[in-house]
Amino acid sequence: MTIPLVVGVDGSEASLEAVDWAADEAYRHELPLHLLHAAARSREASDVLGAASERARAGAPTVRLSSEVLHDDAASALVDKGRNAFALVLGSRGIGGLAGMLLGSVSLAVAARADCPVVVVRGAAEHRGAEFGDVVVGVEDGEGSGTAVHFAFREAHARGCRLVAVHAWNTPFGAFTTPQAPPWYALEAHRRPPAQVLDDALRGAAERYGDVPVSRRVIEDPARQALLEAASGADLLVVGARRRQGHLGLQLGLINHAVLHHAPCPVVVVPQI
Incomplete structure (x- = not known):
């Protein structure tokens, strides 16, 4: 069984940019792509994953896609998922980030704790x-x-x-x-x-x-x-x-x-x- 590329999604534009990047990366390495939405309580989970899935399919329609909702804090859920992942892919900022912060707290926490490579997708489109x-x-x-x-x-x-x-x-x-x-x-x-x-x-x-x-x-x-x-x-x-x-x-x-x-x-x- 091929381990997946896992991307964390929270509905932010930065996380959708991470999905775009991850879809290209999954296609490049012939990996399945797994979308993970984690929150203690989230009534919008289906909408978040639906929008992310649509972006992934548009960017890489041949990539095998799956998704999951975990009711846990995002950093812990991602770190746990990273124990069996090719890499974890995250946006540089999340929903609710404080103005002026250059990197979201979840991305930083995951980068410091994960067992697998962690990709923080940042920068301009080019x-x-x-x-x-x-x-x-x-x-x-x-x-x-x-x-x-x-x-x-x-x-x-x-x-x-x-x-x-x-x-x-x-x-x-x-x-x-x-x-x-x-x-x-x-x-x-x-x-x-x-x-x-x-x-x-x-x-x-x-x-x-x-x-x-x-x-x-x-x-x-x-x-x-x-x-x-x-x-x-x-x-x-x-x-x-x-x-x-x-x-x-x-x-x-x-x-x-x-x-x-x-x-x-x-x-x-x-x-x-």
């Missing part, structure tokens, strides 16, 4: 509609990016587009101002060169998806800035998230929060396996 031809993935030093890199390669392969791999680094803060500290170049000597970090992270997935063209970018800038700039010409931005030590959920650090709130295109948060 970014949501895959008109740029680039998938961007953020690569960090260490092992935290492996699952995200494989996800990004698979996306680029399915879309027939280019993968842009970004590794950002900068000189340690205070390296030139603390007399007692070792020189910054001594600290950096114990680290792998940035280009090697990128090459090592990409090697396995690049061999598997040999047809995907790859652009490597090593940037001496804060990672948040580098990723947001790269995303300005992208259809999708993929970032990894480490699991909390001894606690449920993921470590959504400053970089992940920045892209979830400010990226100009859809963002995928991929839990490290």
Whole structure:
């Protein structure tokens, strides 16, 4: 049995945009699409799911479609459904969001707790509609990016587009101002060169998806800035998230929060396996 792509719907325009994106994604990966409406009490559930189903069928009429209403809080219902899903797809804002909020509380909570990749569909129509031809993935030093890199390669392969791999680094803060500290170049000597970090992270997935063209970018800038700039010409931005030590959920650090709130295109948060 093929696991589905699950999209949360609440009747908001943002959730309908998420349905549009998810229908295209389900078609691209030959997945069933499952629409989930969750609320403690909702008299409008049938109307919400009816409108979402109509959008999904219009966008991808051959995709196998199902729907479900759960009487639970939305974040818990989605996280539970994500335990057996290809990914969870959410709009960037929901019904009743506070004015000025850049990301809905449900989307943020699900991104921090889900066991599967979480897609927050945001940005203008040209970014949501895959008109740029680039998938961007953020690569960090260490092992935290492996699952995200494989996800990004698979996306680029399915879309027939280019993968842009970004590794950002900068000189340690205070390296030139603390007399007692070792020189910054001594600290950096114990680290792998940035280009090697990128090459090592990409090697396995690049061999598997040999047809995907790859652009490597090593940037001496804060990672948040580098990723947001790269995303300005992208259809999708993929970032990894480490699991909390001894606690449920993921470590959504400053970089992940920045892209979830400010990226100009859809963002995928991929839990490290």
